Amino acid sequence: MLKCESKLGLLLLLAAMLGGAADVPASSATALDAGYQDLYNLQFDAAHRTFTQWQQQHPDDPLGPASDAAAYLFSEFDRLHILQIEFFAQDKNFQAQHSLAPDPASRQHFDAALDKTQQLADTKLSRNPNDSNALYASVLMLGLRGDYMALIEKRNLAGLSYMKKARALAERLLRVDPTCYDAYVAVGVENYMLSLKPAPVRWLLELGGAEADKETGIKDLRLTAQHGRYLLSYARLLLAVAALRDNDRRTARGLLQQLAQVYPNNHLYAQELASLH
Numbered sequence: 001m002l003k004c005e006s007k008l009g010l011l012l013l014l015a016a017m018l019g020g021a022a023d024v025p026a027s028s029a030t031a032l033d034a035g036y037q038d039l040y041n042l043q044f045d046a047a048h049r050t051f052t053q054w055q056q057q058h059p060d061d062p063l064g065p066a067s068d069a070a071a072y073l074f075s076e077f078d079r080l081h082i083l084q085i086e087f088f089a090q091d092k093n094f095q096a097q098h099s100l101a102p103d104p105a106s107r108q109h110f111d112a113a114l115d116k117t118q119q120l121a122d123t124k125l126s127r128n129p130n131d132s133n134a135l136y137a138s139v140l141m142l143g144l145r146g147d148y149m150a151l152i153e154k155r156n157l158a159g160l161s162y163m164k165k166a167r168a169l170a171e172r173l174l175r176v177d178p179t180c181y182d183a184y185v186a187v188g189v190e191n192y193m194l195s196l197k198p199a200p201v202r203w204l205l206e207l208g209g210a211e212a213d214k215e216t217g218i219k220d221l222r223l224t225a226q227h228g229r230y231l232l233s234y235a236r237l238l239l240a241v242a243a244l245r246d247n248d249r250r251t252a253r254g255l256l257q258q259l260a261q262v263y264p265n266n267h268l269y270a271q272e273l274a275s276l277h
Helices: 004-011 031-040 044-057 063-079 085-089 091-095 104-127 132-151 156-176 181-195 199-207 214-227 232-245 249-262 267-276
Strands: none
Touching: 031 044, 031 063, 044 063, 063 104, 063 132, 104 132, 132 156, 132 181, 156 181, 181 214, 181 232, 214 232, 232 249, 249 267
16 A cells, blocks of 8 residues: 555655755854754764764753764665655655665664664653653654664555654644744655545545645645755755656756755765756
């Protein structure tokens, strides 16, 4: 039942790994912003060093290990060639169920970072259930777990379950803090990507608690693309993917050109731009 769109939706929940640091005013930028900048430039070692330093300086902040986990997963996706936008946009790539060979050491570090994220977030939420930073870190943690299960382990149903949990938690976070624009990604992805499935499948998914409204999904992604912080550039990437799937090459090209200028070391944008030309 789970075809390419649901797998894409799971991948697009990889929120923590992509940042909008270039759009953050210098006066409010932190080391985390710099780490995401490195991450989005595919400079994983530099990102790990920055996130490790952040954890040393902020040992009770769950966003530190969540971000480090994202770096491990993102580097695995790059190594396994899962990151190309062509993979996002072309259905045939999702239909190919070839086995992948994850790196055991990377998986161990990834799991440890997510376990630490959950521990720190749970501690904060036990003291204050409305701690927006802890809620946000929890949303990222759920998305990252779902991505690994769906796209590396090929456990699509388990991945979808984590996607739904991330969306529900993101909605809770937005009730606490409507200005946490990064959280709109988790809501928008589920609505947009599941809306692409055939009507009977959408009906079954909605019965199970999933949301599948395309226009709502695009609206939420645009909110992050305009006002987000860590996920601003990520939301723009998702909108480029949506444009490609709608055969709107002009919009996709414009978004990709913006990203390529901000992140010159990320070769994926240049490759996709070349294919569009």
